[in-house]
């Protein structure tokens with residue numbers, strides 16, 4: 124990292140959340156107020172007045188905001204200064220108090236979802252409906268939690284499950300990680316001496332290398348290790364699958380994937396439609412790989428070539444230029460977007476550049492409605508960083524649109540959470556792309572967009588398709604080799620004849636931690652992105668008049684059922700036609716790419 128100071132470097136001002144000197148004072152205040160919880164618990168009666176109920180919820184919200192301030196200040200501080208001992212100390216103390224508070228107020232949350240609690244009369248459905256309706260902002264969330272409670276078991280059973288999870292499935296996940304971290308990869312690049320590589324990320328950085336020998340060697344070194352340990356990975360995976368499926372059945376979920384869908388606030392049919400439409404559009408990406416082969420002067424790509432760079436030319440862009448470009452783009456799209464984004468900058472809630480003590484990556488943290496969100500970036504003058512800025516600011520804009528809600532309903536649920544962020548990236552892409560005159564840069568921009576879309580859309584989709592097949596097969600009984608063959612056949616389906624796949628890729632399924640650690644998680648990536656693409660396609664078709672609908676979606680935050688929010692603007696997540704809209708955009712990119720020659 125360059126030592127010289129960067130002129131435009133921005134740092135967070137966390138004072139708005141909490142000044143470090145006020146930490147102790149707030150800590151004591153919360154501790155004291157926790158003493159009032161028992162008093163509120165005594166008031167928990169199904170027949171209670173609406174006014175009393177609102178009183179309880181307001182008390183919870185206010186206390187919730189205080190603990191959020193206490194926890195967020197050191198948490199964010201540590202993100203940008205990972206070695207800071209003071210931040211660590213405060214974070215530890217805040218987290219401990221947070222756990223104590225959660226334990227104490229669990230009586231209230233359990234009572235609300237209809238659990239039998241000692242010394243309290245159970246809250247029946249009718250009264251729950253009556254009370255929840257008095258706070259429209261929280262009504263959806265509270266009712267959803269009650270529905271979720273229908274999938275919970277008796278207290279003793281839940282206790283046994285959580286103990287078995289801690290010492291069973293969770294330990295298997297840890298074991299898998301231990302096996303993995305002990306790996307030492309033998310990188311054999313043709314014509315060079317074998318090199319020992321210690322980490323997977325170091326190895327994987329080579330798959331983007333312009334040299335085929337390096338890409339191939341990296342994949343071979345990686346997959347060889349996994350193949351050597353295939354029996355262990357298979358044992359871990361099949362045990363986790365059996366555990367997950369058994370529990371899903373025990374709790375009364377319709378299918379193993381429903382567990383995940385329910386947690387994501389997405390109807391089963393919407394996920395099934397997504398998986399299907401995505402699969403039906405695999406040819407767009409296959410065409411991209413065929414195009415890429417031509418550009419790289421190959422007859423056909425091999426699996427190790429798919430992330431090979433097309434051009435070496437890239438553009439640099441410093442933070443000030445990037446900021447100006449993003450704000451200007453937002454201004455053209457919708458002045459309110461620019462206004463809200465500016466506010467985040469003016470509030471000093473952007474941390475801009477990398478440093479040796481700062482964590483990597485980027486995120487947007489929504490703390491609470493009255494504080495504008497905090498955005499962490501690691502701007503490194505790459506074109507990619509400008510898109511990240513637009514993406515994270517998009518998240519921030521979304522939060523600000525929904526800032527009139529209560530803390531519990533400001534944040535959008537999964538299907539809609541990427542709406543503004545993806546929109547931000549899309550309008551920026553269109554602007555930069557159309558302004559660019561250099562054909563080589565244009566080509567490389569589009570090619571990168573296609574490769575990124577492949578990785579975040581089709582590849583993720585096929586992870587989940589594989590998982591569905593794997594869960595079924597494991598229930599019936601299957602060997603490690605058969606499961607690996609199954610993975611290979613999903614790869615062949617995915618790539619068609621556009622890419623030649625070496626047999627060693629059979630074992631690639633063990634490399635992907637999400638498949639093992641969080642079953643069916645991966646569709647979250649393509650769901651959020653494609654949903655926003657589809658909305659963007661509607662915007663392109665209907666023009667400015669569709670923007671008001673987007674604003675409606677953003678302003679809803681998490682206060683309503685995502686399905687309902689979308690239906691209000693005339694969108695049905697279960698409709699194939701709706702999802703197809705997203706692929707029309709990707710098809711357009713591919714067409715442009717081919718036009719560039």
Ligand SMILES: [Zn+2]
Pocket residue numbers: 514518541544
């Ligand atoms: Zn995002």
